[in-house]
Amino acid sequence: MKAITIWQPWASLLAIGAKRYETRNWSTKYRGPIAIHAAKKDPCKMPLLGLEAFDEAASEELERAGCGSTWCLLPTGSIIATAELVECWKITDNGHTNGSPLAARIEGGRYGGKTNIVEGKEIFFGDWTPGRYAWEFTNMCMLPEPIPAKGKQGLWNWELPEVAGNG
Numbered sequence: 001m002k003a004i005t006i007w008q009p010w011a012s013l014l015a016i017g018a019k020r021y022e023t024r025n026w027s028t029k030y031r032g033p034i035a036i037h038a039a040k041k042d043p044c045k046m047p048l049l050g051l052e053a054f055d056e057a058a059s060e061e062l063e064r065a066g067c068g069s070t071w072c073l074l075p076t077g078s079i080i081a082t083a084e085l086v087e088c089w090k091i092t093d094n095g096h097t098n099g100s101p102l103a104a105r106i107e108g109g110r111y112g113g114k115t116n117i118v119e120g121k122e123i124f125f126g127d128w129t130p131g132r133y134a135w136e137f138t139n140m141c142m143l144p145e146p147i148p149a150k151g152k153q154g155l156w157n158w159e160l161p162e163v164a165g166n167g
Contacts, residue, residue, distance in 0.1 A: 005151030015081035018061035023126035078146035
């Protein structure tokens with residue numbers, strides 16, 4: 001299964017369904033099943049972003065999902081969810097789309113010519129600078145327990161660990 005490594009708290013925001021898009025500076029043609037890997041990087045040792053709106057929105061969503069609002073306790077170095085990567089959009093505008101400062105326009109998609117607007121808290125959870133890409137996930141399924149795994153940059157192949165009795 002393909003996998004992508006994401007720093008916390010963004011990985012958990014995806015896993016709980018509060019975040020539907022992962023923004024990247026590169027696109028992918030891959031579509032299909034994907035594992036969400038929480039990077040080993042300790043979220044407590046990361047520099048603060050200084051974005052009060054992000055901190056507040058992220059903490060609220062994590063608390064609502066029962067993950068607690070203390071980022072230091074979020075799982076790291078493990079696969080925490082699986083999903084379907086269904087689209088990779090190009091970000092073409094942000095800031096005042098639809099008259100709202102909390103919106104971004106995404107265009108392209110698999111068949112080209114499609115346009116979509118992303119609004120609300122989702123904007124706090126990514127870098128919506130025009131020219132970047134928004135990877136769209138559906139069917140997110142948080143695992144009951146994180147599965148330890150070593151992450152990598154880019155898309156990488158994750159081998160599901162064998163379960164005793166299923167060999």
